[in-house]
Amino acid sequence: MEDYIIELRNVYKSFNSQKVLRGCNLKVKRGSTLVVIGRSGCGKSVMLKHIIRLIRPDSGNVFVYGKDIWQLTRKEAQEFHKKINMVFQGGALFDSLTVGENVGFELIEHENMSGDALYERVEEALSLVGLSGIASLMPSELSGGMKKRVALARAICTRPEIILYDEPTTGMDPITADSINELIRGLHDKLKVTSIVVTHDMKSAYKIADRIAMLYQGQIIAEGTPQEIQNTEHPIVYQFINGLSEGPITETVEQFR
DSSP: OOOEEEEEEEEEEEETTEEEEEEEEEEEETTOEEEEEOOTTSSHHHHHHHHTTSSOOSEEEEEETTEEGGGOOHHHHHHHHHHEEEEOTTOOOOTTSOHHHHHTHHHHHHHOOOHHHHHHHHHHHHHHTTOTTOTTSOGGGSOHHHHHHHHHHHHHHTOOSEEEEESTTTTOOHHHHHHHHHHHHHHHHHHOOEEEEEESOHHHHHHHOSEEEEEETTEEEEEEOHHHHHTOOOHHHHHHHTTOSSSHHHHHHHHTO
8 A cells, every 4th residue: 555645635725716726636655755847826836735734625635644634633733733844935034033043943933942952953954955054144145045945944944754845946047946956855865754846847847756746727637757747648748848838728728818
C-alpha cells in the first residue's frame, strides 16, 4: 500500500461566483517532492492554503497523516501546524524584525523558545540555506534572493515534516532562480521532508520534482514523472509545458471572452 501523507478528495472551492477548485483530487507520497503546474490564477495557491488549513473547502476533504484536517480537535490542530510550514510567494518577511527574529518567529511565539536554544536553531536554519552570520541584518538590507532564502530558513526552523512552496522563483533572474531550485532539492534530500511546490516555471519543475501534476479548470488533469510529463500527448499539458500560444487552453479562453 502506498504511503500517502497528503490527500485531497473531490475538493470544491468558490469565491463568490468564481469557481476555483472543481473536484480537485491529489495524493502526495511521504518523502516526495510534488510540483503542481498551471497557469497564473488557476488556483494553485488556493490549493496550498487548503492543505495548510488556512482555507476550508466548500465541499470535499483534505487529509494529512490520514486525518481530515477540519475534523481535528484544537490540540490536534496545534500539533498539525508544528509538522507543516509554508514558504509564501514573495517571502512575507516582517520588515520591522531582524533576520534572526523572522527566522525564529514561530519558535518565539508558539514555543516560547529563547536564549541559546533559540540562537542555535536560528543559526542552524540559516546555515542550511547558506546564510550563516546574518541574523542581525534587517530585511531591507537583503537582496531578493537572500529574502527567499531567509523565508526558507524560517520554514525549516520549526523542523517540519511537510513544506509547501508558493511560486518560490517568481520574479527572479535565471541564476538566482536556479540557486533556489538547488536549495529546495538539497533541503529535501538533507531533511527528508515531503514537499509540494506550485509553479508555472517548467525549468524549475523538471529540476526539483519527483512527480509533476497539472491543475487546470479546478482539477488535476494529468500527473507523472518529469520525463512522463515532458513526453506527454495530452494536448492541454503539451501546450502549457511548451509555452505555445495556440492550442486548447487558448481556445477555451477565447470562448469565454
